[in-house]
Amino acid sequence: MLLFELHKDNLDLAQTEVLALCNTKKGVLIDNLFLVRSRYDPILLRLAYTRQIFEVLGAAKSLDCLESFLKHVKIGSCTGSFCVRVYPANKPLELLVAKQIFHKCKNPRVDLDDPHNFFALFCYKNKAILAKRVALITNNFESRKAHYRACLKPVSLHPKLAAAMVNLSGVRSGCVLDPCAGTGGILLEAGLMNLEITGVDVDPEMVNACTKNLAKFGVAARVLHQDALLLQGSFPVVVSDLPYGRNTKDQDVSAFFYAMLKMLRRWKTKIAVFGLPSFVNVNLIAKKAGVIVSNEFVIYIHKSLSKKIVVIKKGERHF
Secondary structure, eight states: OEEEEEOSSOHHHHHHHHHHHHTOSOOEEETTEEEEOOOOOGGGGGOSSEEEEEEEEEEESOGGGHHHHHHHOOOOOOEEEEEEEEESOOHHHHHHHHHHHHHHSEEEEEOSSSOSEEEEEEEETTEEEEEEEEEEOOOOGGGGSGGGSSSOOTTSOOHHHHHHHHHHTTOOSSEEEETTOTTSHHHHHHHHTTOEEEEEESOHHHHHHHHHHHHHTTOOOEEEESOGGGOOSOOSEEEEEOOOOTTOOHHHHHHHHHHHHHHHHHTTOSEEEEEEETTSOHHHHHHHHTOOOSEEEEEEEETTEEEEEEEEETTSSOO
């Protein structure tokens, strides 16, 4: 059992991102802690909306029997230094847990700053979960924001959201297509995940900007100057933030989204993730195109703009 400490800004998206990369359908959410029956896989370091990942060691049915639980719980291999934290903070409980773990470790040494082993006790409703951290996720999203790229476009998708969109597809290897590549935000995150990437844009200036931005971060890609609606080939995974501006009409975005959905069958797509402005009636257009939206999330951008992220999977009456 793994425990994921999620970012609180969008728990629905964060949970779905975890499930997609764990390739499972169920989990249990406790505040911003998400419990999933899964083994740890290094691919989980790609997660954008997760802070830390823990392996669950056991659970105490009540805090009254916590000391007895700690005496019998197995903590696995524990050599070198260790640290204990209790959430929410509780110094007496922290000392109790640390004392028990001290006796279970080989050559134990406490290190509160940079320990080899990090243990956490999560308390809720008079119960407690003891877990050992297996990963601290430190994705450098801020360093890849629009103004740090070779070609600036301030309206570019935030790297954190771009990475999450790729992860929502559940893709582990192979090719990702962005048919509306723009300046390459999605392609950049997918490329840094060691995925093969293909980008398409009808605007030659965007193709040039995309190519330069990817090169700056050492990401190799195939970027084509082409109308995506004329693109030939097989693309099992499609991830894209559909283009729109402040003056773009609702019907124009909706018509383009409909056209994109119809292309999925031609591309033999198995899963697609799209970003759209919030005013688009996604379900109505999907129904017209003969597809079903598996997941839909609303992301607040600023006071005059919110975005929808939608996931569409093959086998659910479509493509």
